[in-house]
Amino acid sequence: MKLILGILFVLVLWQILHFLFPSSLLLPSPVETLRVFLEIMNERTLMALLSTVWKGIVSTGLVVLIGLPIGFLMGINDRVYEILRPLVTVVQAVPVVSWLAIVVFLWGIGWQGPVVISFLSLLPVAVFTTVSGVRSVDKKLIEVMRVYKVSRLVVLKEVYLGSLWPFILSILEVSSGNIWKAVIMAEYLCGDRGIGVLISWARQYVDVPRVYALTILAVVLGITSERIVKIFTGKVWRKWRVS
Numbered sequence: 001m002k003l004i005l006g007i008l009f010v011l012v013l014w015q016i017l018h019f020l021f022p023s024s025l026l027l028p029s030p031v032e033t034l035r036v037f038l039e040i041m042n043e044r045t046l047m048a049l050l051s052t053v054w055k056g057i058v059s060t061g062l063v064v065l066i067g068l069p070i071g072f073l074m075g076i077n078d079r080v081y082e083i084l085r086p087l088v089t090v091v092q093a094v095p096v097v098s099w100l101a102i103v104v105f106l107w108g109i110g111w112q113g114p115v116v117i118s119f120l121s122l123l124p125v126a127v128f129t130t131v132s133g134v135r136s137v138d139k140k141l142i143e144v145m146r147v148y149k150v151s152r153l154v155v156l157k158e159v160y161l162g163s164l165w166p167f168i169l170s171i172l173e174v175s176s177g178n179i180w181k182a183v184i185m186a187e188y189l190c191g192d193r194g195i196g197v198l199i200s201w202a203r204q205y206v207d208v209p210r211v212y213a214l215t216i217l218a219v220v221l222g223i224t225s226e227r228i229v230k231i232f233t234g235k236v237w238r239k240w241r242v243s
Contacts, residue, residue, distance in 0.1 A: 028209040037213035045198065049217065052187065052194040055111060056179045056225075059118035063126045063175055066119075068168065071130025072160070081131065092124035100189050114186035114194065121182040126171045133167030134160060169233040176229035180222045195221075 011030050018029045028036075070088075074081040099120055103113040137159060145155050187196025195218055202210040 025206070025208050028212055032209050033212045033216065036209040037216055040198075040210065040213055040217075045217070048194050048198050049221070051111070052180070052183055052196070052221070055114050055118065055187075055194065056183045059115050059122070059183060060172075060175045060179055062115075062119045063122045064168075064171065067123050067126030067171070068130050068164075071127040072134055072164070074127065075131040075134025076160075088124050088127050091120055094120075096121070096185070096189075100186070104190050109190055109192050111192065113190035114183050114196070117186040117190075118179055118182040122175050122179065125174060129167050129171050129174075130164065133164045137163045165236070169236060172229050172233055173226070177222065177226045180218060180225070184218055 014027075014030050018027050021027050024032065070084065074084050074088075096117060099117050100113070103116050107113060141159060142155065145159070184194070184196040184199070187194035188200045189196075191197050195214055199211055199214045202208075202214060
């Protein structure tokens with residue numbers, strides 16, 4: 001009910017703004033945008049959506065597979081942290097347009113650019129979140145386990161991984177909410193297919209209602225994926241707490 005009221009509030013506000021600025025080139029009405037939205041729901045848009053989705057899944061997978069081990073090593077070893085921290089900070093600080101120039105030089109227009117740019121956009125978040133998770137582990141507990149000569153494998157599994165679970169789930173939730181913005185932006189700049197490419201074509205033809213309709217599709221994709229990940233992470237979190 002609250003969700004429906006929230007959507008109605010947005011639509012009413014949108015319609016009021018359309019009355020104040022009655023130009024389809026600036027702000028098309030909700031009705032016009034909905035009509036275009038229904039028109040673009042065809043095979044071409046579906047294939048573009050699937051292309052965007054798989055790029056997002058690949059980028060998120062790379063962030064987890066590479067960001068977690070790097071963050072873990074930086075968290076347990078201060079020397080590794082001091083060596084790698086500047087590199088990760090540089091990756092975090094480099095403007096997207098610079099990454100864009102590099103990937104275009106390397107691969108031209110294609111799927112590689114959106115995947116690499118999305119991966120680099122989220123990697124620092126995953127690394128530094130994992131570092132925080134590792135450093136939140138109780139050091140006294142680690143010392144006690146060392147005194148009793150508990151194997152490193154058991155310490156890794158029972159202490160570190162147990163403490164990292166909330167941070168891993170947090171990384172998944174943050175990534176699911178932000179990955180689509182990064183992928184679609186990269187598709188817009190250097191992709192050969194996907195929602196971002198369709199938005200780029202609509203911009204070239206000054207088809208503003210289509211831009212809004214595709215944006216709504218991107219918003220629906222982001223909200224849906226975020227809800228799915230939250231349900232999944234919630235179940236994993238409850239199962240872990242019970243165990």
